[in-house]
Amino acid sequence: MYIPPHFQETDPAEIAAILDHAPLACLVAQTPQGLVANHIPLLAAPDGALIGHVALANDLHRLIPDGAEVMAIFRADDAYISPNWYPSKAEHHRAVPTWNYQAVHIHGAITFQHDDHAKRAAVALLTRLHERRVNDAAAWKMADAPADYMATMLAGIVAFRLTPTRILAKSKLSQNRSPADLSGAVTGLQGRGETGMAARMAKHLPPTS
Numbered sequence: 037m038y039i040p041p042h043f044q045e046t047d048p049a050e051i052a053a054i055l056d057h058a059p060l061a062c063l064v065a066q067t068p069q070g071l072v073a074n075h076i077p078l079l080a081a082p083d084g085a086l087i088g089h090v091a092l093a094n095d096l097h098r099l100i101p102d103g104a105e106v107m108a109i110f111r112a113d114d115a116y117i118s119p120n121w122y123p124s125k126a127e128h129h130r131a132v133p134t135w136n137y138q139a140v141h142i143h144g145a146i147t148f149q150h151d152d153h154a155k156r157a158a159v160a161l162l163t164r165l166h167e168r169r170v171n172d173a174a175a176w177k178m179a180d181a182p183a184d185y186m187a188t189m190l191a192g193i194v195a196f197r198l199t200p201t202r203i204l205a206k207s208k209l210s211q212n213r214s215p216a217d218l219s220g221a222v223t224g225l226q227g228r229g230e231t232g233m234a235a236r237m238a239k240h241l242p243p244t245s
Contacts (some may be wrong), residue, residue, distance in 0.1 A: 044207035067099035094132035112138040122217040158195040
């Protein structure tokens with residue numbers, strides 16, 4: 037990923053926030069059949085590994101061996117930025133459109149786990165996090181399903197852990213523009229209802245006295 041210095045994201049908290057906000061990763065692997073990409077929700081474990089699972093029918097765990105290098109791509113909000121939102125455009129017209137976004141590329145070694153304990157842990161951790169966000173106290177639990185049904189479902193998946201070896205993160209949020217232009221872009225996005233990206237960009241505005 038091309039990352040100019042002014043767009044390089046180095047804040048661990050911001051990187052973690054991107055993964056938390058956009059957990060559906062694009063997992064890319066080089067296989068004997070060429071590049072393969074799968075879209076898989078991943079969860080960051082306390083030890084820094086990424087946890088997920090794929091369908092048993094998915095050939096990924098047969099195409100690449102344990103320890104193979106893969107790349108997980110996470111992308112948060114993105115938005116088109118019009119030069120018409122920059123006050124400076126009215127002064128000299130030296131402005132062009134761009135596209136703002138945040139993305140994290142995590143390279144690492146993948147290890148597939150076929151045992152029941154690992155599969156239960158992967159499903160339990162992922163569903164606990166997202167069910168609590170959606171249903172709060174009424175969150176679905178694995179124990180809610182009949183034991184034989186749950187066993188059948190678990191038999192149809194393969195768990196995995198991705199141990200990161202390199203993390204590249206980019207926050208392209210108009211930090212290279214003047215405060216006036218950045219503010220204009222924030223206002224423009226707010227007017228289009230793209231409040232998520234607007235809020236992320238607004239964090240780079242200088243504090244008001």
